[in-house]
Amino acid sequence: MSVPLLRTVILYFAVVAAVRVMGKRQIGELDPSELVITILISDLAAIPMQDLGIPLFAGLVPIAALIILEIFMSYFAMKSRRFRRLINGQPAIIIKKGELDIQKMRQMRLTTDEIIETLRKQGVASVSDVKYGVIEPDGTLSIVLKQPQQPVTAEMLNLTPKDQGLPVVVVSDGKLVQRSLQLLHKEAKEVENQLKNQGYTVADVFLMTLDDCGNVFIQPKEAN
Known part of the structure; x- marks a missing residue:
């Protein structure tokens, strides 16, 4: 009983260390390459955790190899814009001046229901309120509202609010x-x-x- 427990604890800390080394973004914000590496590490850790006949070392070596691969890929992505686009993709504009880009939506296999739902979650009632809507490489939708729908700022009201820092x-x-x-x-x-x-x-x-x-x-x- 102690051996499976010990193997589980070791693999747990190995996976935690792997995720810490790779980056600090949340799962929903991972780039495609980071998401793939995360899934592979989870699968590799599960195999020696469940099968005691497999040496623990056989599970740790592939995890370490994937971490090194991810570090090198991140380095090359920083140096090469073309490589970064190849691995992670690039932003796609799907809303232009209050209208959906139907062709781009079809290319990305997005439905109108998905777009409307995402807009509602961001407090936007209508597509017509959006000047630009961009699907980021991590799958999130970033929006730029038309000027009449933009929130009022202190600058617009000629106010000088009290300065705020980071609490x-x-x-x-x-x-x-x-x-x-x-x-x-x-x-x-x-x-x-x-x-x-x-x-x-x-x-x-x-x-x-x-x-x-x-x-x-x-x-x-x-x-x-």
């Missing part, structure tokens, strides 16, 4: 997050004093976020 978690469940303090170039004492001015201690706070513009959010722990 990072500095206190999590009553504990300071040292890495976040380093990113913000803050000392622990500064955060403690900031909380003290609000009537809290670090132990009282469930979540505190802070950005480089000084914007802060504090959520205290629930009272017992």
